[in-house]
Amino acid sequence: MTEGVDMIARPVLEVSDLNVRFPASRDWLGRPNSHVHAVNGVSLQVRRGGSLGIVGESGCGKSTLAQAIIGLAPYEKGRVAIAGQDLQAAQGKQKRELRQKMQIVFQDPQSSLDRRLPVWRLISEPLHIRGGHSSAELHAKAEQLAAAVGLRPEHLDRLPHEFSGGQRQRIAIARAMSTDPDLMVLDEPTSALDVSVQAQIVNLLLKLQRERGLTYLLISHDVALVRHFCDDVAVMYLGQIVESGPADAVLGNPRHPYTQTLLASAPSFETPLPTLAEVRIGELPNNRKLPTGCFYRERCSKAAGGCEAPQGLRRLDDGARQARCHLAQG
Amino acid sequence: MMTATVQSRGQALAIQNLSLEFPTFSGAIKALDNVSINVAKAEIVGIVGESGCGKSVTTMAATGLLPKGRYRITGGSVRLFGHSTLTMDESQLQDVRGKMVSTIFQEPMNALNPTIRIGKQLTDVIMRHEEASLSDARRIARDILADMLIGEPERVMKQYPFELSGGMRQRVLIAMAFSCNPGLIIADEPTTALDVTVQAVILRLIQNRARRTGTSVIFISHNVAVVSQLCDRLYVMYAGRIVEHGATRTVLDAPQHPYTQALLRCLPERVAPKQELEAITGAVPNLMQPPAGCYFQPRCKEAIDLCRSRSPQLAGAEGREVACWRRGVGLEIAEQGSRP
Numbered sequence: 001m002t003e004g005v006d007m008i009a010r011p012v013l014e015v016s017d018l019n020v021r022f023p024a025s026r027d028w029l030g031r032p033n034s035h036v037h038a039v040n041g042v043s044l045q046v047r048r049g050g051s052l053g054i055v056g057e058s059g060c061g062k063s064t065l066a067q068a069i070i071g072l073a074p075y076e077k078g079r080v081a082i083a084g085q086d087l088q089a090a091q092g093k094q095k096r097e098l099r100q101k102m103q104i105v106f107q108d109p110q111s112s113l114d115r116r117l118p119v120w121r122l123i124s125e126p127l128h129i130r131g132g133h134s135s136a137e138l139h140a141k142a143e144q145l146a147a148a149v150g151l152r153p154e155h156l157d158r159l160p161h162e163f164s165g166g167q168r169q170r171i172a173i174a175r176a177m178s179t180d181p182d183l184m185v186l187d188e189p190t191s192a193l194d195v196s197v198q199a200q201i202v203n204l205l206l207k208l209q210r211e212r213g214l215t216y217l218l219i220s221h222d223v224a225l226v227r228h229f230c231d232d233v234a235v236m237y238l239g240q241i242v243e244s245g246p247a248d249a250v251l252g253n254p255r256h257p258y259t260q261t262l263l264a265s266a267p268s269f270e271t272p273l274p275t276l277a278e279v280r281i282g283e284l285p286n287n288r289k290l291p292t293g294c295f296y297r298e299r300c301s302k303a304a305g306g307c308e309a310p311q312g313l314r315r316l317d318d319g320a321r322q323a324r325c326h327l328a329q330g
Numbered sequence: 331m332m333t334a335t336v337q338s339r340g341q342a343l344a345i346q347n348l349s350l351e352f353p354t355f356s357g358a359i360k361a362l363d364n365v366s367i368n369v370a371k372a373e374i375v376g377i378v379g380e381s382g383c384g385k386s387v388t389t390m391a392a393t394g395l396l397p398k399g400r401y402r403i404t405g406g407s408v409r410l411f412g413h414s415t416l417t418m419d420e421s422q423l424q425d426v427r428g429k430m431v432s433t434i435f436q437e438p439m440n441a442l443n444p445t446i447r448i449g450k451q452l453t454d455v456i457m458r459h460e461e462a463s464l465s466d467a468r469r470i471a472r473d474i475l476a477d478m479l480i481g482e483p484e485r486v487m488k489q490y491p492f493e494l495s496g497g498m499r500q501r502v503l504i505a506m507a508f509s510c511n512p513g514l515i516i517a518d519e520p521t522t523a524l525d526v527t528v529q530a531v532i533l534r535l536i537q538n539r540a541r542r543t544g545t546s547v548i549f550i551s552h553n554v555a556v557v558s559q560l561c562d563r564l565y566v567m568y569a570g571r572i573v574e575h576g577a578t579r580t581v582l583d584a585p586q587h588p589y590t591q592a593l594l595r596c597l598p599e600r601v602a603p604k605q606e607l608e609a610i611t612g613a614v615p616n617l618m619q620p621p622a623g624c625y626f627q628p629r630c631k632e633a634i635d636l637c638r639s640r641s642p643q644l645a646g647a648e649g650r651e652v653a654c655w656r657r658g659v660g661l662e663i664a665e666q667g668s669r670p
Contacts, residue, residue, distance in 0.1 A: 057525040057526070057527065058525055164613060194380040194381055194552065195380065195552065195554075195593065195596055195597060196380060196592070196593065196596050196609060196610040197609075198596070199596030199597075199598075199607035199608065199609035199610070200609040202598065202607055203606050203607055203609055206604060206606070207606075221525065221526070223526070224555075224597070224598045224599045225598050227598070227603060228598035228599075228601065228603050228604070228605075228607075229598070229603075229604075247603070248603065261527060262526065262527065264530075265526045265527040265529065265530035265531075266526050267526070267529070267530075267553060267555035267556040267558075267559060268555055268559070268599065269554075269555055269558050269582065269599060269600070271559075272559055273530065273533055273534055273537065273559045273560065274530050274534070275534065276479070276531060276534050276535075276538075279527055279530045279531050279534070
């Protein structure tokens, strides 16, 4: 994802300087006069067969980023390229083909599955949309995919409400795999599940990645899950990536003050509860009017001279890691 | 007349062999089976388990919060500071709730009245239970909000719930729960809907205030890591039964029951990256037709014939018990039972 990590193969996903904002209010002519700035200049790369985790608190723009990448949220500045092809520039048939190359698994399988369609139709729906398959072919393909995610053949004719949350998520994963996508975006795929079921789904996703070389972009608020699941990680705050790099390095030895706070507050078996001074009470700044200078300055315990200037991502160590803080030692 | 027993016990809450079911048209759902939970004064006790295991039902039954007529107590007793809450009528329960015990729920937006200002919601509770004048109640409310690290409590008291963030609302609810100095606070997944940084603050606030005032806390959570940081002792529930309990560190460092062991093994925190997690196969039993014997037996790798025919009882040393035939006290019986 970070430049220099992987120059061998062309990355599956390249995002550069992506900005997404939504109109928050309009004047009397209907022209927007203020905006919610959800994503503010995000650049990232995911290499084939790799996995990138995006962590951050609610409202930091991680889900909007995922939606902009797969084309569900319009962006006005920046570039999203899948397998080297620009998504926004593509038109017509080419755009449809590009869209088939990426699929998303949402958090809540209850609302992301059409409750009136039987499982085999749900799983083969993306192929049905692509067209050119007979009903028998779709059914056969659904059967293969269902087997791959651990559903039994007799499940295929049932409706989503007959399944538990974990099984519904399996259906959603099978559906996402149906077009053999280059990239799978996983938006909090296990947050709605109990831990024992979460473990089943995590195992399944890792197994599919080993067997089929899938590429994942995982959106999560769960640091422990990202550490377990991902090769690389990017930490988001107020629509910006504040730190990124290999997951074990970033989460083992965070350099940005926000990452440090985030990790200190994550529940853990090894450490006691952080003190109030360690966590620092505070909330995300208003994203209608972005702060000047470093976005994290208000809450930062290390804020000093120089923080009032806008911060760019700085390379640390061997260049695999980046942090958006002028105080981070590199 | 009841205060005498309170002093002698040193016990905040004693739930004894509580069994409870929800009658439905297709049969009764046996939500709780022989649940015993003891909370000493000034103790922080955790209840962990997956959704549907009966964590919330236990405490809601103990405080009379379950909808009347929709459930049936089939056995057991609950003593809250020596008072039996199961036999109380609604007006007695209202005196108990807020004054002796109060509950912090998961969703603060649902627990606050959206049409009434924060200040009035707080002072109403204080005036109801403390017999304070309005000005006294406002002073108490202001102090306790400040104690919850709410800057400008005066301004927050004039606001409506929708004007506050989730973390602020939860802090208001904690303030409300502590406002009448109850002896016991029940925190039912109070941080599940919140971000980790806010969660850490909320947990600290609950812990600090409880330790300072000697309040007992029951902390209900599905997150074992959170419980490990906060609680002195913990109970593990599965399908309406207590399967294991003991001091938090003992249980988490050396879990005995196969369910507790499996629950800890499926957490990504404890496994090397990309390693397979040990998921628990199968699903939780249908409590309308629970399996014979141990409820965990259909998913348990160590199950023997005895597990499939007889329910294990909690056994072990004082303060550290496990309900499993394959462990400790049950083992000899188990070996005899498995012989033809």
